[in-house]
Amino acid sequence: DVKVTQSSRYLVKRTGEKVFLECVQDMDHENMFWYRQDPGLGLRLIYFSYDVKMKEKGDIPEGYSVSREKKERFSLILESASTNQTSMYLCASSSSSGAGWETQYFGPGTRLLVL
Amino acid sequence: SQQGEEDPQALSIQEGENATMNCSYKTSINNLQWYRQNSGRGLVHLILIRSNEREKHSGRLRVTLDTSKKSSSLLITASRAADTASYFCATDKGAQKLVFGQGTRLTINP
Numbered sequence: 611d612v613k614v615t616q617s618s619r620y621l622v623k624r625t626g627e628k629v630f631l632e633c634v635q636d637m638d639h640e641n642m643f644w645y646r647q648d649p650g651l652g653l654r655l656i657y658f659s660y661d662v663k664m665k666e667k668g669d670i671p672e673g674y675s676v677s678r679e680k681k682e683r684f685s686l687i688l689e690s691a692s693t694n695q696t697s698m699y700l701c702a703s704s705s706s707s708g709a710g711w712e713t714q715y716f717g718p719g720t721r722l723l724v725l
Numbered sequence: 726s727q728q729g730e731e732d733p734q735a736l737s738i739q740e741g742e743n744a745t746m747n748c749s750y751k752t753s754i755n756n757l758q759w760y761r762q763n764s765g766r767g768l769v770h771l772i773l774i775r776s777n778e779r780e781k782h783s784g785r786l787r788v789t790l791d792t793s794k795k796s797s798s799l800l801i802t803a804s805r806a807a808d809t810a811s812y813f814c815a816t817d818k819g820a821q822k823l824v825f826g827q828g829t830r831l832t833i834n835p
Contacts, residue, residue, distance in 0.1 A: 645825075650827065652813070652827040652828060655822060655823075658822065698765075700768070704821060711821075712817065713758070713770045713773065714768075714815075714823060716769070717767050718766055719765070719766060
């Protein structure tokens with residue numbers, strides 16, 4: 611069964627802290643994505659990665675960075691958390707080929723509150 | 726920018742009724758997908774329809790695509806309480822990136 615896991619369901623951090631959100635997939639997928647979801651704005655793509663050590667900016671990369679040292683793990687880093695980064699963060703993965711390759715598989719999400 | 730726009734933003738119906746949600750988009754697409762999100766959880770893929778297809782079925786789900794109008798609809802027949810969720814359409818932006826709409830919040834009343 612397809613599985614994407616995220617390190618925390620809920621996280622509370624203080625302004626200025628460095629925050630790491632971890633995502634792991636067990637499907638040997640090449641592609642991984644980080645989104646944030648806010649009421650009225652839907653899902654917005656922050657960063658994505660097509661392969662190990664590769665990363666591409668999405669639509670709203672400012673204030674974020676990512677790391678992909680292993681194929682199964684994609685980390686989102688908030689270098690200095692700010693209150694406007696309070697949001698739901700969703701990780702997803704997808705394959706580059708084969709049946710259903712266009713489908714993205716999502717983790718359960720991390721609800722981050724920055725105080 | 727969000728390409729898919731769902732309509733209505735919220736829908737409340739009685740159990741057993743059919744629910745229809747619409748999605749409009751702006752640029753040409755290769756495919757359009759629908760996802761479901763239960764409250765506070767991740768998204769789950771429901772169905773994908775390609776640009777050369779007009780209609781697709783999966784269980785109680787029926788999706789249509791009209792590329793001339795740049796619109797799609799998702800019909801859920803014989804709704805159940807478990808169908809209560811938010812539903813999102815997503816269009817491909819190329820390079821395997823998806824653009825999601827803001828979603829339709831569906832409530833099924835017992």
